[in-house]
Amino acid sequence: MPTILDSLNYGLKRAFAADPNVYLLGEDVLDPYGGAFKVTRGLSSAYPERVLTTPVSEAGITGLAAGMAMRGLRPVVEIMFGDFLTLTADQLINHISKFRWMYNDQVQVPLVVRTPMGGRRGYGPTHSQTLEKLFMGVPGLVVVAPTFLGDPGELLCRMILETVDPVLFVENKLLYLLPVQDETSLAEFELLETNTSSGGTLSTPTYSLALRGAPPAMVTIGAYGYMAELARQAMLKLAYEHEIFAELVVPTRLAPLDIDPLQGSLRHTCRLLVVEEGSLSMGWGAEVIARCTETQAVPLKAVRRLAAANLPVPASTFLEAKALPSVEQIVEKCLEITRDG
């Protein structure tokens, strides 16, 4: 069964095959190594002129790729660990995300920066973070996160070939080894896919997952990336062990944020739990809840956030498991929220 890593790898290869303007820049991306997480494996053998292994210069290669993008190419940058995005922050915030608007819509920066993000591999405080929240509020920057549903490689390929705006493409490391889902593996669930766009961005899928044949859901769980897989596991526990039924809403575009699919689910549950792997404060969940609350489209009975502790991610497996959100915590929060409201 193909994994999400295979899917992303295939997505890159399809983009390279489809458009000779696609380039990839990153550290240690050449075969036989094929990148630290192997997403680029095979690419440099097939397209040696278009895969550039780079010095350890995250800001430099990100800015350089933006220059290529502004002159008509479609570069992809791999940042080896999401933690190193901080080194690209000036390029992304003060240059790349501003150009289109600041130059009065006279330029486009069709650049995809993709990076593995997240913990649970024991890499410790500087190689395990979930930092995309630092970039979600940056005007002009699109933040996309594939999940265990749909076709992550297709999403990546489409971003590379079609985006007109810079995209930060966040790949949770634990997603890589999960199998791509199909109808058989999702037999217990009803899966709904809606495609939306916002502010002129490419349309991206949002997935809704509910247990097949279950009574109406009492709680909506909003989660993205790998957290959505944990939420899926929690949904089964909630149903079989507690008779609490949840609906899971999984956006793939985190910014600009489109709140409609979540609102749609909330209309019948009126209870919202948001789950993210980044630290709790000032996060994606806070924004989601703020948006859902201020529109007053749905009277919410109860809301909760579940996120990583406001601490650096510990190296110890034991401590790390306590610091990051777990299936058990999702179950617990859902029980809490259904008791409260």
Next chain:
Amino acid sequence: MCLVRRFEETVLDNFSKGAFHGTTHTYIGQEANAAGVLAHLQPEDIVISNHRCHGHFLAYGGDPRALFAEMMGKGTGVCGGRGGSQHLHWRNFYSNGILGGTLPLAVGMALGEKLKGSHAMTVVFLGDGALGEGVVYEALNLAALWQAPLLFVLENNRIAQTTPVELALAGGIAERFEAFGIPTAEVDSSDVLEIWALAGECLAKLRANPGPQAVVIRTCRFGPHSKGDDTRPAQEIERMRSQRDPLEIHEDRLAADTRRALQNEVQAQIEDAFRQALADPYPETGDFAEHH
């Protein structure tokens, strides 16, 4: 050069009168650099500029009225009033106000054109102050490693805002480029013909053998960093103005009546551009709600 000088003087004169809002970084004293280097450009060539970009923009062929209007926040501005003084884009000219961060972009544009098989080359301006930024050295390395067809023009005016170069920079400037294997020419001059000749040699080499080149120009900034923030002794500025004024150096070569005719023509052009920009409308606000 005369156009740039009159433009910048008009900016400074009218800032205090309220015609402009925000900030500005004038090019007064450094005009020979932009004029000398950019005279060699082909239409397809690319220019990346910094916060002190008015001189580069005008020497590139930019419209003074559009630049005045941009600085006034008018809809007819170079970027419709969105960018202001430091953030310009027109044809193949791009400027940004973040020091040093423009260099990787310049390397990428130069490399992009090379990969596309075009013959365009890129010129990037930076000052001595930008040498404090780490990303500059990432860009120099990448430019040399991948032989990007790029000319670095380092304008060393020996002062970064109010900090003299001696307090900010260890080691040599040319040596920084040479350490990456980038051929580097140096000139200590405000004579446009001297700069023009040297830049011509560098660009000819670059076009013959596409890869990075650098030219380090020791230059003089007569005005403040921005508007009223010059802490240098008045005598020092006076001495620079009397010895290193690129306009006077070059004007001495012209016959008196030719010189006067040129000055009058430029004066009228700038007055006209300023007047038109003043009368220009503010931009349509558009619907910002869709961006919420």
